Structures are given as structure tokens and as C-alpha cells.
Amino acid sequence: MTRVRPIVERMHAYVPGEQPAGGRVIKLNTNENPYPPAPGVIAAVAAAASADLRLYPEPSAKPLREEAARCYGVRPEQVLVGNGSDELLTMLMRAIVGVDDIVVFPEPTYSLYDTLVTIQEGRSLTIPFPPDFTLPPALWAAEGQLMMICNPNAPSGSITPIATIAELASGFDGVVVVDEAYVDFAPASATALPLLGSHDNMIVLRTFSKSFSLAGMRIGLAFGHPDLLAQIAKVKDSYNLNRVAIVAGVAALVEIAWMQRNVARIVTSRARLCERLAGLGYDVLPSAANFVLARRPGEDQGPVQAALRARGILVRHFATDRLRDALRISVGTDEEIDRLLTELGALRQP
Structure with a gap:
């Protein structure tokens, strides 16, 4: 006898990247920022640890919505906040996708999309990316209730x-x-935010997990037409962003220049990592994110991932036909990159 919905019993859960519990490990598997958040963020979080924690937060995270509106040149009613952009994705699916409704997206991409569609008992219409990962032409003919474009795309x-x-x-x-989790690592012209004024059917997602170094806080933003966001807000969890996260998000936006300096360091390191990986015989796709996809065509990289893990270095491998010969490597500090390259070079020795 099952006590859950049949679809839940049948489905495969989303599998996050490994999070080791301590130890001296170089984490290049979950696209976290290798640099700390701004000093003002840490100070604001410490100050928020007060007796006021007994109180619920402002239900709509109004202080954060107002600061995000100021920072990104929109109105507060064009901003919805979530417990990470993953919760915002869940809210979108709840509000828009019903039984047998179609969600369109190219693949491979962020695998959580398909998981959330399955939970809603919708249908994923996946269209394969061509080898160069430009958007597949078949997307233009696709029909559905929702279309997901991860830009820059993961992985x-x-x-x-x-x-x-x-x-x-x-x-x-x-x-x-348009899921812009990694857009801060791309050229400034890459964001779809300027399109919101002319496309009332568009929502742009951002996260504080990557560029702002706040993956542990779980803060996400959705930008869109006020009427559409108001409908989506109906299905959000109550008090979905805690008091400390709201304070941290505001402080991070106030000190956005700190984030931008860290991003510049990561972009420089990314170029160096790509060049060195190519020297080790990997085909490296041009990346606009804080990670790279490195391939050895025809060679399963699962054993390489396992060997690196045994040496204290975590990278991501996807055991799918399309990505079996690839490693996704987060851009760490230069010291972490040097260690990775040294170990990869040793593994390539006969």
C-alpha cells in the first residue's frame, strides 16, 4: 500500500551535487562562489541574529523587493522573491502547469525543470541542443503553457x-x-531584463547563490509583469524568505560592487582554466558562466571524476549519453585550479 501519489512513487528525485560534511576538499562540483560575500553582508547577518528572530518576516520580503527594484531599474511590484530561485521555479510550475500541460525546454539543461514538471503531472517537451548549444530551431514551432530557457545554460x-x-x-x-542564475558571469548585454517592458509573458529569474556568494542563504528573485507575478504569488509558501535572508539580500545589493569584483576574478580564472584544460586534450565549450564543460569525445569521464574525488577534488559528471564524456568544472580560486590541473595531468600519464 502506497501513501503517496502514484506519480511521486514512480518519479526520480532531483539529484543535487555532493555536499561533503567537512574535511579538506576542493569543491568544484556545484558552482558555488569560491570567494566570500561582502563584509557588509556578514555584518548585517550578525546584527540580524537578535531577539527579533521570534517574529515572522515581512510576508512579501518588501525591503528586498524594494532594493532589488532600485538596483535593477524596475518597480517593486515587478519583483517576487523566493527561497532560492528553485522555489520560484516550483511556484511557477504550481501556478501554470496542470495535468498533461506541456513545458518546453532544450536539453541538456537544468534537470530540476523536468522533476518539477513531473510533480505537476505535466509533460516535458524536450528538444535537443545541437553540438554548438545554440537554441534548436524546433523551439520556434513548439507549443505549451511554459517554456524554460536557462541562459547561460547549465551545464x-x-x-x-x-x-x-x-x-x-x-x-x-x-x-x-529566462533562468539567469549565471548571467552575472556573462557580458552585461546578456540579461533579458530589458525585454520585460515589451514581453508581458516573460519572467526573468536571478539567484544570490552564485555571483553573490550566498548559496547557503537561499535567495532568489523573479522579475516580470506585475499582474503575472501577482497570480504566481498566490501559490507561494507563507513567509517564504526568512528574516536573516532578507537582510542578507538587501546588504548584498547595497554592496553590489563587491560581487562585481569577485565576478571579474572568476572570469579571468575561467579563461585560464579553459586554456589549460585544452592543453590537457579536453574540448572546452566557450562558457559565459562560473563553470566550464570539458569533454574528451568518446571517453567516459566517470572514472576520472572518481579518481579526482579520491584525491580530494569534487567535479560534476552526468551519466547520460549526451554528457558521459564530459566533466562540468566550477571555477575555483587559482590555487584550486592549479591543484585540479596537476591531478588531471597526472591522471593523463600512461
Whole structure:
């Protein structure tokens, strides 16, 4: 006798990257920022640890919505907050996707999309990326309630010009979600935020987990038309962002220059990592994110991942036909990258 919905019993859960419990491990597997958050963020979090923690937070995280609106040039009613952008994805699916409704996205991409569609008993219409990871032409003919575009894409790091996204959204009757978790590592022109004024069917997602070094806080933002966000907010959890996270998010935006300096360091290290990986015989896709996808065509990289793990270095391997010959490697500090390259070089020795 089962006590859960049949779809839940049948489905495969989302598998997050490994999070070791302590120890001297180089973590290059979950695209966390190798540098700490701004000093003002740490101070604000410490100050928030007060007797006021007995009180519920402001239900809509108004201080954070107002600061995000100021920072990104929109109105507060165009901002919805979540417990990470993953919760915002869940809210979108709850509000938009019903039984047998179609969600369209290219693949491979962020695997949580398909998991959330399954929970709603919807249908994923997946369209394979071509080898260069440009958007597949079949997307333009696709129909559905929701379309997901991860930009820059994970796990490829590839970027789609916003003119292409605008064209795609103009021809799609449903809601187009542009997941910009990694956009701060791309050129400034990469964001779809300027398209919101002309596309009321578009939602742009951001996270504080990557560029702002706040993965442990779980803070996400959704930008879109106020009417659409108001409908989505109906299905959010009550008090979904805690008091400390709200304070941390505001402080991070106030000190956004700190984040931008860290991003510049990561972009420089990314170029160096790509060059050195190529020297070790890997095919490395151009990346606009804080990670790279490195391939050895025809060679399963699972054993390489396992060997690196045994040496205290975590990278991500996806055991799928399309990605079996690839490693996704987060951009760490230069010292971490040097250690990775040394170990990879040793593994390549006959």
C-alpha cells in the first residue's frame, strides 16, 4: 500500500551535487562562489541574529523587493522573491502547469525543470541542443503553457543573445522563463531584463547563490509583469524568505560592487582554466558562466571524476549519453585550479 501519489512513487528525485560534511576538499562540483560575500553582508547577518528572530518576516520580503527594484531599474511590484530561485521555479510550475500541460525546454539543461514538471503531472517537451548549444530551431514551432530557457545554460555555459530570446518569446503563447542564475558571469548585454517592458509573458529569474556568494542563504528573485507575478504569488509558501535572508539580500545589493569584483576574478580564472584544460586534450565549450564543460569525445569521464574525488577534488559528471564524456568544472580560486590541473595531468600519464 502506497501513501503517496502514484506519480511521486514512480518519479526520480532531483539529484543535487555532493555536499561533503567537512574535511579538506576542493569543491568544484556545484558552482558555488569560491570567494566570500561582502563584509557588509556578514555584518548585517550578525546584527540580524537578535531577539527579533521570534517574529515572522515581512510576508512579501518588501525591503528586498524594494532594493532589488532600485538596483535593477524596475518597480517593486515587478519583483517576487523566493527561497532560492528553485522555489520560484516550483511556484511557477504550481501556478501554470496542470495535468498533461506541456513545458518546453532544450536539453541538456537544468534537470530540476523536468522533476518539477513531473510533480505537476505535466509533460516535458524536450528538444535537443545541437553540438554548438545554440537554441534548436524546433523551439520556434513548439507549443505549451511554459517554456524554460536557462541562459547561460547549465551545464554547457553557452549563451543565447537576448534578440533571439525576444523573437522566441514573441511567437510563444505561453509564459517564457529566462533562468539567469549565471548571467552575472556573462557580458552585461546578456540579461533579458530589458525585454520585460515589451514581453508581458516573460519572467526573468536571478539567484544570490552564485555571483553573490550566498548559496547557503537561499535567495532568489523573479522579475516580470506585475499582474503575472501577482497570480504566481498566490501559490507561494507563507513567509517564504526568512528574516536573516532578507537582510542578507538587501546588504548584498547595497554592496553590489563587491560581487562585481569577485565576478571579474572568476572570469579571468575561467579563461585560464579553459586554456589549460585544452592543453590537457579536453574540448572546452566557450562558457559565459562560473563553470566550464570539458569533454574528451568518446571517453567516459566517470572514472576520472572518481579518481579526482579520491584525491580530494569534487567535479560534476552526468551519466547520460549526451554528457558521459564530459566533466562540468566550477571555477575555483587559482590555487584550486592549479591543484585540479596537476591531478588531471597526472591522471593523463600512461
